[in-house]
Amino acid sequence: MQNARLSAEYEKYKSSGKKLDMSRGKPSAEQLDNMTGLLTEISDIDGCFSENGIDCRNYGCLEGIPEAKRLFAGILGVREENVVVCGNSSLNIMFDLINNAYTFGIHGCEPWSRQGGIKFLCPAPGYDRHFAITKLFGAEMITVPMLADGPDMDLVRKYAADPCVKGIWCVPKYSNPTGVTYSDRVVREFASLKPAAKDFAVIWDNAYAVHDLTDTPDTLLSVLPLAEENGTADHFYLFTSTSKISWSGAGISCIAMSEKSKAEFLEIMKVKTIGFDKLAMLRHARLLCRSLGDVMRMHASVIRPKFELCYKYFERLAADIPGFVFSRPNGGYFINVNVPAGKAKQIVSLAEEAGLKLTPAGATFPYGKDPADSNIRIAPTYPTLPELEEALALFDICVRLACSEQ
Amino acid sequence: MQNARLSAEYEKYKSSGKKLDMSRGKPSAEQLDNMTGLLTEISDIDGCFSENGIDCRNYGCLEGIPEAKRLFAGILGVREENVVVCGNSSLNIMFDLINNAYTFGIHGCEPWSRQGGIKFLCPAPGYDRHFAITKLFGAEMITVPMLADGPDMDLVRKYAADPCVKGIWCVPKYSNPTGVTYSDRVVREFASLKPAAKDFAVIWDNAYAVHDLTDTPDTLLSVLPLAEENGTADHFYLFTSTSKISWSGAGISCIAMSEKSKAEFLEIMKVKTIGFDKLAMLRHARLLCRSLGDVMRMHASVIRPKFELCYKYFERLAADIPGFVFSRPNGGYFINVNVPAGKAKQIVSLAEEAGLKLTPAGATFPYGKDPADSNIRIAPTYPTLPELEEALALFDICVRLACSEQ
Numbered sequence: 001m002q003n004a005r006l007s008a009e010y011e012k013y014k015s016s017g018k019k020l021d022m023s024r025g026k027p028s029a030e031q032l033d034n035m036t037g038l039l040t041e042i043s044d045i046d047g048c049f050s051e052n053g054i055d056c057r058n059y060g061c062l063e064g065i066p067e068a069k070r071l072f073a074g075i076l077g078v079r080e081e082n083v084v085v086c087g088n089s090s091l092n093i094m095f096d097l098i099n100n101a102y103t104f105g106i107h108g109c110e111p112w113s114r115q116g117g118i119k120f121l122c123p124a125p126g127y128d129r130h131f132a133i134t135k136l137f138g139a140e141m142i143t144v145p146m147l148a149d150g151p152d153m154d155l156v157r158k159y160a161a162d163p164c165v166k167g168i169w170c171v172p173k174y175s176n177p178t179g180v181t182y183s184d185r186v187v188r189e190f191a192s193l194k195p196a197a198k199d200f201a202v203i204w205d206n207a208y209a210v211h212d213l214t215d216t217p218d219t220l221l222s223v224l225p226l227a228e229e230n231g232t233a234d235h236f237y238l239f240t241s242t243s244k245i246s247w248s249g250a251g252i253s254c255i256a257m258s259e260k261s262k263a264e265f266l267e268i269m270k271v272k273t274i275g276f277d278k279l280a281m282l283r284h285a286r287l288l289c290r291s292l293g294d295v296m297r298m299h300a301s302v303i304r305p306k307f308e309l310c311y312k313y314f315e316r317l318a319a320d321i322p323g324f325v326f327s328r329p330n331g332g333y334f335i336n337v338n339v340p341a342g343k344a345k346q347i348v349s350l351a352e353e354a355g356l357k358l359t360p361a362g363a364t365f366p367y368g369k370d371p372a373d374s375n376i377r378i379a380p381t382y383p384t385l386p387e388l389e390e391a392l393a394l395f396d397i398c399v400r401l402a403c404s405e406q
Numbered sequence: 407m408q409n410a411r412l413s414a415e416y417e418k419y420k421s422s423g424k425k426l427d428m429s430r431g432k433p434s435a436e437q438l439d440n441m442t443g444l445l446t447e448i449s450d451i452d453g454c455f456s457e458n459g460i461d462c463r464n465y466g467c468l469e470g471i472p473e474a475k476r477l478f479a480g481i482l483g484v485r486e487e488n489v490v491v492c493g494n495s496s497l498n499i500m501f502d503l504i505n506n507a508y509t510f511g512i513h514g515c516e517p518w519s520r521q522g523g524i525k526f527l528c529p530a531p532g533y534d535r536h537f538a539i540t541k542l543f544g545a546e547m548i549t550v551p552m553l554a555d556g557p558d559m560d561l562v563r564k565y566a567a568d569p570c571v572k573g574i575w576c577v578p579k580y581s582n583p584t585g586v587t588y589s590d591r592v593v594r595e596f597a598s599l600k601p602a603a604k605d606f607a608v609i610w611d612n613a614y615a616v617h618d619l620t621d622t623p624d625t626l627l628s629v630l631p632l633a634e635e636n637g638t639a640d641h642f643y644l645f646t647s648t649s650k651i652s653w654s655g656a657g658i659s660c661i662a663m664s665e666k667s668k669a670e671f672l673e674i675m676k677v678k679t680i681g682f683d684k685l686a687m688l689r690h691a692r693l694l695c696r697s698l699g700d701v702m703r704m705h706a707s708v709i710r711p712k713f714e715l716c717y718k719y720f721e722r723l724a725a726d727i728p729g730f731v732f733s734r735p736n737g738g739y740f741i742n743v744n745v746p747a748g749k750a751k752q753i754v755s756l757a758e759e760a761g762l763k764l765t766p767a768g769a770t771f772p773y774g775k776d777p778a779d780s781n782i783r784i785a786p787t788y789p790t791l792p793e794l795e796e797a798l799a800l801f802d803i804c805v806r807l808a809c810s811e812q
Binding site: 024026027029032033035036039040042043044045047048055056057058059060061087088089091092095099102103104111113129132133136137243247248249250268271272273274275276277278279280 | 430432433435438439441442445446448449450451453454461462463464465466467493494495497498501505508509510517519535538539542649653654655656674677678679680681682683684685686
């Protein structure tokens with residue numbers, strides 16, 4: 001297209017007044033509908049008791065009910081006794097963990113707040129909400145480049161030799177936003193990492209553990225058993241949730257740890273709460289213990305066409321625009337796009353002005369600053385297919401407009 | 407009874423091997439059954455949307471849905487916009503509030519952790535889980551005696567003149583364990599309190615706001631509107647929950663604050679979570695907005711006979727044992743018993759050895775230390791009536807045994 005024609009097309013979108021949102025990794029209504037069975041999973045008093053006889057309506061059972069622990073142990077590849085089942089937000093528990101280390105200290109060390117000058121490793125592109133937590137606690141964020149099979153482990157080892165470096169954020173499978181799954185080598189290198197700081201925390205946010213989209217899904221080694229072999233297990237905090245399995249606003253989550261780290265975590269947790277919602281645990285455990293595979297296949301059948309529609313547009317852009325590259329992940333919620341350097345912000349704001357909200361450019365880097373101004377996270381799950389097609393057509397125009405300028 | 411006969415009776419209980427638990431304020435199965443309608447309150451997709459069209463299954467809506475805000479605003483006597491609806495544990499949110507002040511600072515002040523030497527007022531007898539939170543954060547706990555209509559306000563004012571005193575724990579209605587409801591005078595004096603510390607926090611844990619048991623229920627003035635009139639509203643953090651309305655393990659809770667305090671609270675909360683379980687909010691709001699009064703009358707009809715059974719035993723003890731006194735609250739979950747000085751620990755351990763678990767003696771005081779060793783919290787709600795009768799018969803023997811010794 002000529003520039004004038006592009007501009008005319010762009011103005012047409014802008015003046016249409018339509019609003020589209022692709023800014024966050026949200027399930028679509030169709031996915032949420034897939035889980036309607038949860039609403040009626042427990043419908044009478046007899047249904048309110050866990051397999052070991054706990055009345056899930058009443059107080060108690062700090063670690064969560066056995067069937068929910070088993071569900072998450074299976075997803076994470078850990079033992080049931082490593083798991084503590086929590087509420088609808090794993091992010092909340094990640095925050096709590098960082099807070100514990102900062103305010104009370106972990107592994108017998110001084111609280112981070114008193115040690116001062118603490119640093120945290122942030123593989124990037126990464127997840128903006130992770131970075132927001134470390135920023136709030138005042139940790140200096142150190143960017144570690146994401147390579148094709150995980151973070152640059154040479155750099156991770158180098159930085160971890162500094163006792164001020166207190167941990168690292170990881171999304172080890174179908175990483176947000178790159179879609180990368182950590183290779184066996186990377187997982188083994190994590191498991192054998194010997195950080196200088198005794199209170200080093202690997203936040204292993206396995207949010208997309210079972211979120212395959214293709215017939216050739218990635219596989220991830222379970223890091224906790226490997227870390228146990230290496231005597232490093234206390235450093236690992238594994239998280240997952242049903243936010244993108246059942247309902248983002250009404251699911252359950254968990255944290256899994258070594259025996260020692262769990263005992264330490266529960267010491268604080270027991271002062272804070274008498275336990276999380278056990279009826280939510282019971283509903284989820286019952287439905288998902290019998291049908292997790294089917295549920296994820298249903299979700300994939302909804303999401304996969306959206307990813308493919310993106311690829312159709314992105315292939316044309318990649319063919320026409322040198323420097324436009326994109327990921328084709330085997331699962332997860334995002335497509336990672338890189339546009340020519342210096343163009344990401346401009347593209348995102350062109351889109352926003354015309355009614356399409358994208359993840360802010362830079363959000364995938366610590367401090368919201370993408371040094372190359374080139375990374376854009378595409379979150380195609382929430383819109384319907386027709387909405388997505390409109391969004392992609394507009395995105396296409398914005399990319400071409402921005403890249404046609406010098 | 408003679409001492410020998412008492413001892414024989416006691417040994418009979420002890421050798422029976424029965425286990426009874428009156429240690430915590432837990433609803434009974436019968437109360438939980440009263441709320442079975444919650445299980446089927448939402449049974450299809452159309453039912454999942456809030457009154458303003460929010461899909462409660464998905465992410466978003468940090469402050470909670472309007473109907474749940476309205477439910478709690480009504481219970482607390484505040485405006486909807488003051489309310490943030492949270493998860494199944496109000497204790498968790500009290501912890502978070504103290505944590506915010508300690509770790510990040512509130513009202514523009516330095517974090518308590520950096521100020522050092524902070525103190526907190528603890529009306530006693532009071533709630534052990536409150537004291538556990540302040541203890542964990544290392545605040546020095548100052549006991550303020552509970553009088554017949556609330557904490558000793560002369561002392562509260564005196565202590566609050568010290569800028570190191572950072573707040574006070576309050577259970578203003580049917581207080582745990584005394585059953586006292588703060589009089590209008592006390593509430594007004596709270597509302598007009600001018601603490602030296604700008605970051606003074608009144609934790610107003612209104613857990614028993616609608617938990618009347620008699621035909622002459624207590625009434626509590628709403629403190630937040632009065633505090634607004636006095637320009638002190640930013641100090642007040644009001645809490646309530648459905649833990650003892652619906653299900654202790656699967657309810658919803660809230661915090662209510664001034665506009666300014668709320669904005670500050672949400673600044674941290676938004677880093678921590680994308681929002682609490684909105685389907686739980688929707689189920690509760692729908693059922694309770696139409697039937698809260700009926701629900702609480704059903705609960706009262708279950709609980710009241712248990713309180714009356716206690717009174718039957720306690721009246722005999724009071725007649726026989728000088729210094730045995732007990733409360734007859736108009737609502738709430740506890741009966742407050744005072745035994746002759748120096749006897750509480752002995753009575754509780756006699757009971758425990760014979761199979762009856764009571765709240766540990768001293769738990770109702772900061773650091774678990776009742777200076778007079780005389781206060782025992784009786785929590786009669788959880789056992790069935792026959793179980794309660796057995797427990798009271800044993801308690802009676804334990805009191806008489808302990809008090810017969812010199």
